[in-house]
Amino acid sequence: MPQFLNFADADFETLFAALLGAKREDSPHVDDTVAAIIADVCARGDAAVIELTEKFDRLCLTPETIAFSEAEIDAHCERVSAEDRDALELAAERIRAYHVRQMPQDERWIDPEGAELGWRWTPVSAAGLYVPGGLASYPSSVLMNAVPAKVAGVERLAVTVPTPDGVANPLVLLAARLAGVDEIYRIGGAQAIAALAYGTGSIAPVDKITGPGNAFVAAAKRRVFGKVGIDMIAGPSEILVIADKDNNPDWIALDLLSQAEHDESAQSILITDDADFGQAVAKAVEKRLETLERRAIAGASWRDFGAVITVPDLAAAAALSNRMAPEHLELCVADPEALSAAITHAGAIFLGQYTPEAIGDYVGGPNHVLPTARSARFSSGLSVLDFLKRTTLARMTPGALRAIGPAAERLAASESLQAHGLSVRARLEALNRDSG
Amino acid sequence: MPQFLNFADADFETLFAALLGAKREDSPHVDDTVAAIIADVCARGDAAVIELTEKFDRLCLTPETIAFSEAEIDAHCERVSAEDRDALELAAERIRAYHVRQMPQDERWIDPEGAELGWRWTPVSAAGLYVPGGLASYPSSVLMNAVPAKVAGVERLAVTVPTPDGVANPLVLLAARLAGVDEIYRIGGAQAIAALAYGTGSIAPVDKITGPGNAFVAAAKRRVFGKVGIDMIAGPSEILVIADKDNNPDWIALDLLSQAEHDESAQSILITDDADFGQAVAKAVEKRLETLERRAIAGASWRDFGAVITVPDLAAAAALSNRMAPEHLELCVADPEALSAAITHAGAIFLGQYTPEAIGDYVGGPNHVLPTARSARFSSGLSVLDFLKRTTLARMTPGALRAIGPAAERLAASESLQAHGLSVRARLEALNRDSG
Numbered sequence: 069m070p071q072f073l074n075f076a077d078a079d080f081e082t083l084f085a086a087l088l089g090a091k092r093e094d095s096p097h098v099d100d101t102v103a104a105i106i107a108d109v110c111a112r113g114d115a116a117v118i119e120l121t122e123k124f125d126r127l128c129l130t131p132e133t134i135a136f137s138e139a140e141i142d143a144h145c146e147r148v149s150a151e152d153r154d155a156l157e158l159a160a161e162r163i164r165a166y167h168v169r170q171m172p173q174d175e176r177w178i179d180p181e182g183a184e185l186g187w188r189w190t191p192v193s194a195a196g197l198y199v200p201g202g203l204a205s206y207p208s209s210v211l212m213n214a215v216p217a218k219v220a221g222v223e224r225l226a227v228t229v230p231t232p233d234g235v236a237n238p239l240v241l242l243a244a245r246l247a248g249v250d251e252i253y254r255i256g257g258a259q260a261i262a263a264l265a266y267g268t269g270s271i272a273p274v275d276k277i278t279g280p281g282n283a284f285v286a287a288a289k290r291r292v293f294g295k296v297g298i299d300m301i302a303g304p305s306e307i308l309v310i311a312d313k314d315n316n317p318d319w320i321a322l323d324l325l326s327q328a329e330h331d332e333s334a335q336s337i338l339i340t341d342d343a344d345f346g347q348a349v350a351k352a353v354e355k356r357l358e359t360l361e362r363r364a365i366a367g368a369s370w371r372d373f374g375a376v377i378t379v380p381d382l383a384a385a386a387a388l389s390n391r392m393a394p395e396h397l398e399l400c401v402a403d404p405e406a407l408s409a410a411i412t413h414a415g416a417i418f419l420g421q422y423t424p425e426a427i428g429d430y431v432g433g434p435n436h437v438l439p440t441a442r443s444a445r446f447s448s449g450l451s452v453l454d455f456l457k458r459t460t461l462a463r464m465t466p467g468a469l470r471a472i473g474p475a476a477e478r479l480a481a482s483e484s485l486q487a488h489g490l491s492v493r494a495r496l497e498a499l500n501r502d503s504g
Numbered sequence: 505m506p507q508f509l510n511f512a513d514a515d516f517e518t519l520f521a522a523l524l525g526a527k528r529e530d531s532p533h534v535d536d537t538v539a540a541i542i543a544d545v546c547a548r549g550d551a552a553v554i555e556l557t558e559k560f561d562r563l564c565l566t567p568e569t570i571a572f573s574e575a576e577i578d579a580h581c582e583r584v585s586a587e588d589r590d591a592l593e594l595a596a597e598r599i600r601a602y603h604v605r606q607m608p609q610d611e612r613w614i615d616p617e618g619a620e621l622g623w624r625w626t627p628v629s630a631a632g633l634y635v636p637g638g639l640a641s642y643p644s645s646v647l648m649n650a651v652p653a654k655v656a657g658v659e660r661l662a663v664t665v666p667t668p669d670g671v672a673n674p675l676v677l678l679a680a681r682l683a684g685v686d687e688i689y690r691i692g693g694a695q696a697i698a699a700l701a702y703g704t705g706s707i708a709p710v711d712k713i714t715g716p717g718n719a720f721v722a723a724a725k726r727r728v729f730g731k732v733g734i735d736m737i738a739g740p741s742e743i744l745v746i747a748d749k750d751n752n753p754d755w756i757a758l759d760l761l762s763q764a765e766h767d768e769s770a771q772s773i774l775i776t777d778d779a780d781f782g783q784a785v786a787k788a789v790e791k792r793l794e795t796l797e798r799r800a801i802a803g804a805s806w807r808d809f810g811a812v813i814t815v816p817d818l819a820a821a822a823a824l825s826n827r828m829a830p831e832h833l834e835l836c837v838a839d840p841e842a843l844s845a846a847i848t849h850a851g852a853i854f855l856g857q858y859t860p861e862a863i864g865d866y867v868g869g870p871n872h873v874l875p876t877a878r879s880a881r882f883s884s885g886l887s888v889l890d891f892l893k894r895t896t897l898a899r900m901t902p903g904a905l906r907a908i909g910p911a912a913e914r915l916a917a918s919e920s921l922q923a924h925g926l927s928v929r930a931r932l933e934a935l936n937r938d939s940g
Contacts, residue, residue: 155914162908166621169613175605184855185602185869190848192882206919239918275881294737297882301730316934322927329923361922404899411895412626419620419899422931426924427900430912433621434896445711446628446733448894458884459847460870463840463855464863472598476866478591482675483642486797487765488862491758495858498752 070336070350070374074343075384087375088392088442092304092333102258102287109262114269120259125201125232129254131270136241136252144238145245152239156207159431160246163215166433170452171219176461183468186461191221192297194272195455196264197249198279198289199240201230201256207243208429212436212450213278214247220455225249226274228264230256256281261288265296278454280437299454300447303440304333307425308394310385311349312401313342315421321352323398326426328369329362335373337392339385346376386410393444396425415444466499506772506786506810510779511820523811524828524878528740528769538694538723545698550705556695561637561668565690567706572677572688580674581681588675592643595867596682599651602869606888607655612897619904622897627657628733630708631891632700633685634715634725635676637666637692643679644865648872648886649714650683656891661685662710664700666692692717697724701732714890716873735890736883739876740769743861744830746821747785748837749778751857757788759834762862764805765798771809773828775821782812822846829880832861851880902935 073083108116114131121127136144148156176186197213199205210227217225227244229236231254244252253271255263261281267273277289278299289298307327311320324336340346353370357363379385386407389397393413401407404419411417415438418425429436437450464472473492480489509519544552550567557563572580584592612622633649635641646663653661663680665672667690680688689707691699697717703709713725714735725734743763747756760772776782789806793799815821822843825833829849837843840855847853851874854861865872873886900908909928916925 151914152918155911155918158908158911159915162615165615169611170623172608177605179598179601179869183868187606187870193848203920208915208919294877294879297879316930319927319930322923322930325923326921326927329921356923356926361920366923408897412629413893414895416896416898419897422902422905423898423900424927424931426916426921426927427905427909427912428896428898429921429924430915431908432619432898432900433615434623434898438896439893441730443730443733444893444895446893449896451894453889457849457875457880457882458887459850459880460852460864460874460885461844461855462852462859462864462868462870464859464868466858469858469863472594472867473863475591475594476863478587479595479644479866480862482588482591483644484639484797485762485765485862485865487758487761487792487802488865490792491755491762491860491862494752494755494758495860 070370070376072346073375073377075377075379084388090373092335092373098283098287102284102291105258106262106288106291109259109268110266117255117259117263117268120257121255124257125230127231127234127254134253134255134270136254141241141245141252144236144241147238148242153242156211156239156243156246159208160211160215162431162433163211164219167216167219167452172453172456181468181471182465183472184463187458188461189456189458191223192276192455192457193222194224194226194274195222196274196277197225197227198260198277198281198285199227199229200281201232204280205229205237205240207237207239208436209280210240210243211247214244214249216435216450216452217455218248220452222455224251224274226251226253226264226271228253228255228260230254230260258284258288261285261292265292276455278450299437299450300439300443302437304335305330306335306394306440307396307398308337308339308389308392309398309400310339310382310389310407311345312340313345314402315345315400317345317348317352318356319421319424320349320400321356323424324349324353324370324374325356325360325366326424327396328366328374329360332365332368333373334369336370337375337377339377339379339388341379341381341385343378346378350376382407383410389414393442395438395440395444396428398423398425413444415439415449469495470499506806506812508782509811509813511813511815520824526809528771528809534719534723538720538727541694542698542724542727545695545704546702553691553695553699553704556693557691560693561666563667563670563690570689570691570706572690577677577681577688580672580677583674584678589678592647592675592679592682595644596647596651598867598869599647600655603652603655603888608889608892617904617907618901619908620899623894624897625892625894627659628712628891628893629658630660630662630710631658632710632713633661633663634696634713634717634721635663635665636717637668640716641665641673641676643673643675644872645716646676646679647683650680650685652871652886652888653891654684656888658891660710662687662689662700662707664689664691664696666690666696694720694724697721697728701728712891714886735873735886736875736879738873740771741766742771742830742876743832743834744773744775744825744828745834745836746775746818746825746843747781748776749781750838751781751836753781753784753788754792755857755860756785756836757792759860760785760789760806760810761792761796761802762860763832764802764810765796768801768804769809770805772806773811773813775813775815775824777815777817777821779814782814786812818843819846825850829878831874831876831880832864834859834861849880851875851885905931906935
């Protein structure tokens, strides 16, 4: 059974704080292993990558076969059914249409002093996308990472995906192709992250690495951060549903389970203003768990980290939600727009009872790579901005320099940075001579 | 003497690659110390912070005196001269005017399937700004961090600034006040970062920490990342000047020295298409070094990391610049706009001979917190976006769910995520019943 909390109870604050603070993921001691792997790939390049792939994935590669050939990709893509291909294409199109709208504008203007100011956005030149192997090898994640990169204008987009025992996921390859990925390498783990960051004989280095992965991949991303950019380090998935009694308990139960089935460390929480409805949802969860394919995983997640919280009103629900800063937030209430206005921290909001979170995982259009573990307090889901950077621009005229240069000199003096001041002074003196 | 490189020489590529790869900063082994300090502050709160401040800053605090009182801030601000205050106010106004334009727009639209999509930006609730003490205690950095935070709408902005032996910098306090900072604490080092991230009895925790600091501060920021958001970890400052022969060598020399005087690890590089001009600038640098107050620092930086590179034409200069991805880039050429168009990676560009980089440090308007160590390949300077986060929004109508739900089911099945599919299926079946 999940936890049942009631806002009205004396111990609510203690229990809720414990729920917020619950550590939901083991951090196995992988850092030393990862450091050694990265050093090995830096030192020996392809040879190290090939050796590690043989060891971990039981797959013999050569520098020539590290990358999938176009013909191999073709062959895999042809194995995908027409229905799956149609679904992937619809998803890719909708994700593209959403992310195109995120493209920021360049700006230039001249201010009252005559200074020309502005900024310009440019894409990262080369990006690497890590795709996990095995069970967590999700074609939808390929689209969610690769489409924004290509919308942003990334010229070279490389995917690494491990193929244990040589088994590739055709849908992953098709998703990469639909998204416009340029290179696909059949490697994984920390060795793939090292290869992307530092390059090898057959893999050119990239500037930014995104994509989910296990503890080894996450540790490797942390280590190469600085040498390259990385996206967030994602934790276990989580959903918060705020629902009033005018909902189908079974629908809400399925929404909670659709996070719980990801991972035993996932967290699904319901907040409702009707205690009976909360009980009905909990009952519906138990019923669905009887037949769910992933009932072992989903059941453990629900039992260990799930919760049903009863609140006196929806304002209290919004306040608790803001403290949790959930990755996914469903608002299944009569007026979801009004409740949404009270939400200050959330990765993604799903409005109304016809918007199950699973729509957002695949075909809604917004990105499904979202901040976990309360990090929506300070960060956002993946977007085109993750594959762009901004260069600021400034151009002074002699008049603008005369107007604001003396203040710069003054501040430079206050910071004891003499050359800073002199670089302005020398120009102003020349201008004064010329006009004098 | 700095290095002199010529693009035409046989060994140019080797020397240039070495210049790119030069390690310009010691990484002292501070990580264990920092981990212990953070653990201590987590465990003992104010008591630990007070003890560490006494140890490192020779200053005895109590929980009541950790924060500056309003009266103390008033008293310090009154010590600032009218000229310095005017200069700071002008800088604050210009930085504000620039950053207000960065505020991103919320968006909502309805797509052809009837799905309502969009996103919404919200500010981080509470941010902490680290300000170094001693020589590197720059009021300009206070403005560059605090103004964007307040423009973004951060409600609670806390500053920490160490005051060794109790000596405070009045300009730092005035800058904080002008920028609208809400709380100022006289603490520094890893203990300040820990206090901001985890909170103590007298300091409430924040959600995001920005600002420069020494190796201990940088290591502490890396450690608290995840618990809170952080800005970049800044390395030593750097400037690249691309200049043709129609420039005053002395001006260019001063621009190079204005980075070199920051830090012995700073790097100043000139690229020119005229070898004689390069020699003239190098000579001007030596002449200025004779009398510069910080000649020991600037001289060491110029000698150890400075370079003058001669190229056959400006296209070659742009190509080298893009490989360097400089923090600051001055384009002192006849047509800086044209050359700027060829620049793909740079933190900030200063166009034309009347825009010395020092203008950007203080009063230009763009932010002076910029990506160092080639990270302009994948990251941007500080902006209002660092204090905002985006929540994506989606709302399906029954019609939209009918249109795109089946594709979501299909993809969920392909990823073996049954509950995901069922959460869509249950709704579609009810809709079909209702309309059947």
